[in-house]
Amino acid sequence: METAVGRGRSEGQPCAAGHCGRRAPWGVAASRALIVAAAHLAILPVAPRAAEAGAWTQEEGRGQVILQGSAVHSGSEFGPSSDLYDSRPYDKVEVTLAFEYGVSDWLTLIAAPQFLAVDLGDPFPSSYAGPGYTDLGARVRLYNENDTVVSAQVVGRLPGTGNSRSAAAVGYEDAELDLRLLAGWSFPFFGKAAFLDVEAAQRLRFGDPPDEFHLDLTLGVRVAERWQLLFQSFNVVSEGAGEGPYFGTSYEYYKLQLGAAYDLSAAMALGLAFVSTVFARNAPQENGVVLTGFYRF
Numbered sequence: 001m002e003t004a005v006g007r008g009r010s011e012g013q014p015c016a017a018g019h020c021g022r023r024a025p026w027g028v029a030a031s032r033a034l035i036v037a038a039a040h041l042a043i044l045p046v047a048p049r050a051a052e053a054g055a056w057t058q059e060e061g062r063g064q065v066i067l068q069g070s071a072v073h074s075g076s077e078f079g080p081s082s083d084l085y086d087s088r089p090y091d092k093v094e095v096t097l098a099f100e101y102g103v104s105d106w107l108t109l110i111a112a113p114q115f116l117a118v119d120l121g122d123p124f125p126s127s128y129a130g131p132g133y134t135d136l137g138a139r140v141r142l143y144n145e146n147d148t149v150v151s152a153q154v155v156g157r158l159p160g161t162g163n164s165r166s167a168a169a170v171g172y173e174d175a176e177l178d179l180r181l182l183a184g185w186s187f188p189f190f191g192k193a194a195f196l197d198v199e200a201a202q203r204l205r206f207g208d209p210p211d212e213f214h215l216d217l218t219l220g221v222r223v224a225e226r227w228q229l230l231f232q233s234f235n236v237v238s239e240g241a242g243e244g245p246y247f248g249t250s251y252e253y254y255k256l257q258l259g260a261a262y263d264l265s266a267a268m269a270l271g272l273a274f275v276s277t278v279f280a281r282n283a284p285q286e287n288g289v290v291l292t293g294f295y296r297f
Contacts, residue, residue: 054197054218055151055184057141058102064296066098066112070275072288078280080249087284089121090168094132106141110155118168128168131160133176147187153180170246174207180214193222203236208244213237225263230273232257253280257290267296 058064070093077087098112116132119125137155144150157176161169180201187194201214217233237252259273271292277285 054195054199055149055182057106057108057139057149057151058100060102060104062297063099063101063108064294066100066292066294067096068098068290068292069093069095070288070290072275072286074284074286076285078253078277078283078285080282082279082281084285088123090284091119092286092288093117096132098135100139108139110135110137110139110153112136114160116161116172120168124167126167128161128164128166128172130162130164132172133157133159135178137178139182147185149184151182151184153182154178155180171209174205174209176206177204178202178214179204189221195220205242208242208247210242210247210250211239213239227263228261230257230259230261230271232259232273234275249282251280251282253277253283255286259290261292269294 071091073089073091075086075089076084078084093116095115096112097114098110101109103109112135114132114134115130117127117129119127135155135157137153139151139153142150142152155178157178159173159175161173164173178201180199182197182199184195184197187196195218197216197218197220199214199216201216203212203214205211213236215233215235217235219231220228221231222228234255234257235253238250241248241250255275255277257273257275259271261269261271263269271290271294273290273292274288275290276287277283
């Protein structure tokens with residue numbers, strides 16, 4: 001699941017072997033998906049209290065709905081020595097609708113279906129548009145004292161690509177299991193309310209892709225009554241190489257995401273962020289935009 005306010009996420013799959021080439025125009029499916037996501041986000045009410053995302057669990061009988069749309073482009077790739085060179089381009093749109101509900105103050109259930117659209121460019125154009133991953137899981141609060149919270153989270157990721165037989169769906173075809181430890185702190189930052197969310201995860205990927213280690217960091221600072229700035233880092237390191245023609249090498253990539261969230265009301269907020277791969281090895285250099293809406297109930 002990719003979220004932007006409180007615990008943002010825009011995790012791209014590493015470029016599979018043979019997926020690189022010259023830039024191609026956006027596919028029709030990807031363009032339509034982005035337009036639909038933007039239109040929904042323009043009217044969707046969302047939750048402003050970012051410090052209750054990430055490591056924080058939902059209160060009993062309360063929850064939130066998160067709608068996120070992201071669009072990224074890649075026309076270059078970091079090689080084995082992290083040198084950047086032109087590669088087969090692709091455009092990717094992800095639209096995720098996530099639900100979080102507090103069964104109790106210490107247990108939050110999570111469900112997040114996703115729509116995915118990917119266009120690969122020359123020399124062998126390919127595209128996929130349809131269901132992406134569906135996340136199902138729970139977050140358990142382990143500790144909550146003195147503005148500090150620690151939680152554990154287990155999420156199963158079920159692929160929706162089926163037997164698409166499209167090269168554009170490579171990396172999204174196998175089930176995954178995300179085992180995550182989360183810690184959050186609320187504190188004053190130069191006189192402003194702020195929070196820090198740190199998440200370390202073991203991502204078990206079944207099939208050809210290798211397992212991965214994830215480290216996600218989010219710093220949120222409320223700079224005005226209705227405005228919050230978000231500074232985020234998403235880091236992935238494969239645990240060796242996988243199998244098959246597309247995952248024969250290990251990889252790693254490090255992304256920065258900078259954004260802001262605006263509170264429409266006590267229960268609603270909208271977020272806009274920009275994300276970029278700043279360093280990687282055997283992975284694409286992605287640049288894109290992330291739009292997010294929260295509604296708390």
